[in-house]
Amino acid sequence: MSENSSLRGVDEHLASILDQIRELPAYDQPLLETLGLPAVDDVISPLSLPIFDNSAMDGYAVVFRDVAEATPDRPVHLPVVGEIAAGQTQIFAMSPGTAVRIMTGAPIPTGCTAVVPVEDTDDGVATVQIRRAPREGQHIRRAGEDVKEGDVVLRQGERIDARRVGLLASVGVGRIITRPRPRVVVMSTGSELVDPGEQLARDSIYDSNSYLLAAAVRQAGAIAYRVAATPDDPETFVEALTDQLVRADVVVTSGGVSKGTHDVVKEALSQLGTVEFCEVAMQPGKPQGFGVIGEDDTPIFTLPGNPVSSYVSFEVFVAPALRKMMGRTPYSRSLVRARITSEVSSMKGRRQFLRGFFEPRVGGSVVTPVGGPGSHLMGGLAQANALIVLAEDVTTVPAEADVPVMLLDREY
Ligand SMILES: Nc1nc2c(c(=O)[nH]1)N[C@H]1C(S)=C(S)[C@@H](COP(=O)(O)OP(=O)(O)OC[C@H]3O[C@@H](n4cnc5c(N)ncnc54)[C@H](O)[C@@H]3O)O[C@H]1N2
Numbered sequence: 001m002s003e004n005s006s007l008r009g010v011d012e013h014l015a016s017i018l019d020q021i022r023e024l025p026a027y028d029q030p031l032l033e034t035l036g037l038p039a040v041d042d043v044i045s046p047l048s049l050p051i052f053d054n055s056a057m058d059g060y061a062v063v064f065r066d067v068a069e070a071t072p073d074r075p076v077h078l079p080v081v082g083e084i085a086a087g088q089t090q091i092f093a094m095s096p097g098t099a100v101r102i103m104t105g106a107p108i109p110t111g112c113t114a115v116v117p118v119e120d121t122d123d124g125v126a127t128v129q130i131r132r133a134p135r136e137g138q139h140i141r142r143a144g145e146d147v148k149e150g151d152v153v154l155r156q157g158e159r160i161d162a163r164r165v166g167l168l169a170s171v172g173v174g175r176i177i178t179r180p181r182p183r184v185v186v187m188s189t190g191s192e193l194v195d196p197g198e199q200l201a202r203d204s205i206y207d208s209n210s211y212l213l214a215a216a217v218r219q220a221g222a223i224a225y226r227v228a229a230t231p232d233d234p235e236t237f238v239e240a241l242t243d244q245l246v247r248a249d250v251v252v253t254s255g256g257v258s259k260g261t262h263d264v265v266k267e268a269l270s271q272l273g274t275v276e277f278c279e280v281a282m283q284p285g286k287p288q289g290f291g292v293i294g295e296d297d298t299p300i301f302t303l304p305g306n307p308v309s310s311y312v313s314f315e316v317f318v319a320p321a322l323r324k325m326m327g328r329t330p331y332s333r334s335l336v337r338a339r340i341t342s343e344v345s346s347m348k349g350r351r352q353f354l355r356g357f358f359e360p361r362v363g364g365s366v367v368t369p370v371g372g373p374g375s376h377l378m379g380g381l382a383q384a385n386a387l388i389v390l391a392e393d394v395t396t397v398p399a400e401a402d403v404p405v406m407l408l409d410r411e412y
């Protein structure tokens with residue numbers, strides 16, 4: 001039997017994961033916390049915008065008829081009987097033959113039918129000269145002209161962006177019902193791992209995966225708890241994992257899942273019998289594990305240790321699961337098409353994810369392979385902004401061919 005025939009398909013593995021992932025229960029959350037999340041219900045505006053008639057200019061509130069004939073040569077003189085600033089709560093009314101000093105955003109006094117900007121006056125204090133006739137209703141912002149009480153200001157399923165946050169705040173909505181961001185515990189394993197900033201020993205390397213994955217978790221809109229790397233000892237690993245479960249909606253580990261003698265994650269979790277380990281027909285990212293652990297059946301992803309493998313596995317399997325938990329659709333990134341600038345090759349029977357630099361161009365976008373396909377090549381990964389996806393039956397792709405590309409930084 002060839003190796004490929006024992007591999008599980010990428011789509012099959014993802015489908016099985018998504019099948020076991022549940023959406024997190026929704027509850028009302030502070031407005032800013034909901035940025036990027038989809039609304040679970042329609043939100044109805046409890047009031048109209050503007051909330052009350054108010055001035056669009058700093059100037060004078062007048063009765064239009066009093067000043068309809070005003071010109072620079074024949075200004076109209078009016079007594080100034082008061083001043084209204086924004087935030088003033090007193091209700092104010094005015095009579096014909098008078099003017100009231102008014103500020104931008106301040107409520108229009110009853111009886112006022114136009115606002116004359118200060119530039120069209122002598123800026124008078126006790127009396128004012130109106131030097132130009134306004135239009136009737138000029139510079140009065142009408143209550144409800146923007147949003148009406150009862151309007152739907154956020155539709156179910158709509159993604160809450162900065163503009164919608166602004167609108168919701170404007171109508172006084174301070175909390176929105178959404179599914180929460182999953183809390184994701186990210187753990188690295190490997191006795192060779194040292195935290196960045198610490199001293200390296202001769203045979204040690206820096207732990208990049210826990211940083212890479214925690215950053216990817218945040219970019220996916222979830223909450224990351226990064227845990228310092230645990231050594232290759234199953235007992236220590238299980239202890240650390242058990243301690244972390246209390247704050248985890250999901251656990252993501254990296255390393256220790258292939259065929260070595262110190263493959264700690266596989267060893268530890270195989271004994272618990274809850275995580276299924278398999279090999280997936282992809283490169284990078286062949287050794288995978290997924291299951292649930294602990295009293296709350298917390299989903300756990302055991303990703304391969306090679307840094308690029310862990311990142312690609314995150315994009316392909318973990319990010320869609322996190323999106324499902326938040327109720328965000330689509331779960332997976334859609335692929336775009338681009339012209340590849342050089343020939344590339346792939347292993348038959350595996351879906352290849354090559355690092356690429358994507359440039360949108362009018363008349364046809366372009367993608368350039370960066371770095372090699374090795375799962376340890378972090379330099380190339382950091383230069384990439386896309387993954388070029390070569391299907392399982394593809395072995396070579398000539399330069400100039402049209403290829404599917406996954407854009408890594410774009411909103412889904
Ligand atoms: N005999 C075989 N050996 C390997 C196979 C195989 O099928 N047969 N598969 C290879 C593939 S593919 C991958 S991917 C890796 C996966 O290995 P593990 O998940 O067990 O990971 P480790 O052995 O712990 O580490 C692999 C590699 O990555 C480095 N690493 C691990 N964690 C980190 C980290 N947090 N930060 C930076 N670098 C990390 C580690 O030092 C190793 O170089 O197995 C192949 N072997």
Ligand code: MOO
Nearest residue numbers: 284285286309375
């Ligand atoms: O499949 Mo491994 O993940 O190449 O490097």
